[in-house]
Amino acid sequence: MKLAVIGLGLIGGSMAIDLRKAGFATEIMGVDINPDNAQEAYRLGIIDRIETLESAVPMADMVLIAIPVDKVLDSLIRVLDLVSDQTTVIDVGSTKKVIGSAVDNHPKRRNYISAHPMSGTENSGPSAALEGLFEGKINIICDQEKCGPQHLAFAEKMFQVLGMDIAYMTADDQDHSTAFISHLPHAAAFALANAVLDKEDRTIIFDLASGGFNSTVRLAKSSPEMWGPIFQQNREYVVESLEVYIKHLKAFKKSIESDPQQMMALMKNANRIRGILDGENDSLVKNEKTIVKLYTK
């Protein structure tokens, strides 16, 4: 299978590595607006050759678009304008509604799979690409009824080759849920880093930074070029999630100031996250069966 990867960063690079290793992609063409990135991906053996979007797409069986979300729409339209009926096109950005709506009337809409593989690290660029980044994680496919069945099946196969479970939902639901469980933690980490950097005696503080701080603030190392467009494109839901979060922070602060019993109750409630994330709560276990029940095609 000939694969064209547009955007050779953490996500596109990691997908290419695993798809080649599994034998799913036998030839990988790389496209990147940054020639240094393209060269680096080639040097690292992630891609077989560097192409332009226009030269790669007509030769590809599958096109992956893995670029900042403010750049996706332009590239997606250029790709859909070029593809044959047989080529499957997948965009893997974190926000789906704006982009999906904009191509609803494109004659090749059925070639397009709107997806969000939920994995990543705080690093970026081809050298950040990792083997096995998606193993055991969840990929969201949005508005699957708009996809041609052969394209949907091909994309599903590809995500399964990466070791991913698949959840199906509307682009609106995905943007709302993702605001809370991915975009909010990133915004919270950026603000936490800024709050601590705001302190004057920062040398003292960072000399003391322990594991708890590092893991909480890790996401604040993320790329503004990737995250700025996500916050903008999902502005409504991200702002909602920040408002809910600020409300809970204020309630917690108030309880520390004047209501120790309420403070204990709030922490005990927060502790429930352990059972839920660790799958100890049966009704919330993360498995394919649950997801398929929730999001039947």
Next chain:
Amino acid sequence: MKLAVIGLGLIGGSMAIDLRKAGFATEIMGVDINPDNAQEAYRLGIIDRIETLESAVPMADMVLIAIPVDKVLDSLIRVLDLVSDQTTVIDVGSTKKVIGSAVDNHPKRRNYISAHPMSGTENSGPSAALEGLFEGKINIICDQEKCGPQHLAFAEKMFQVLGMDIAYMTADDQDHSTAFISHLPHAAAFALANAVLDKEDRTIIFDLASGGFNSTVRLAKSSPEMWGPIFQQNREYVVESLEVYIKHLKAFKKSIESDPQQMMALMKNANRIRGILDGENDSLVKNEKTIVKLYTK
């Protein structure tokens, strides 16, 4: 060296494991108000025998107090009332000012080392104890001029055996810095968990929870029995840190709503945390030399 450990949880248990392994402690007595914890620590081989505070302390060369901070003062006074001139007493809780002030006039004040080894996990109890938990981390010693030189030297040796660097500062500075780099991230994680749990369609959300969410919210699994007293005892500085954080969250939210350029600037500022935490910034490198320069005895 005969060691008495009062409080056989994550911190006390982990210290006992490493001090025995290094041959620093040759006999370890365990004290815990919870008989199940004591039995478990014994069963796990963390301690040699179970004692009461009153029976263990007179036999010990060193006493470690590793219990929730609201319980420290009572135990510390009971210990200081019992010790000979030769016994070194170390309290390793996260807040130091309230406890330190309360024993300033105790006749055995010079036996007491006010310390905060900055390491931990979100788990608690003897079974959470880990080998190497403190290796490469920083221990704070507060108001060291109040300690007898032989007790200070013995405590410093013990923290070095654990593989820790030592920073020296006033109890007030430690409580202020620790509010920002440890207590605030915990409060932020509790509130983040509550914000996401607040969503009605939680099954959907948690099925999607990806690595970024998990690492940010990890601290929300922490024990309320440990953290409640910390927030209460360091209330003033914790509330200050939460106010600074909420201010930065609001500024970030506002920038997402109406000022994309400012949003990018705020993320770029937050990115500076990478260089600082990873030690890329020479002036802020975390090493013993820097610390000793900052906190000369």
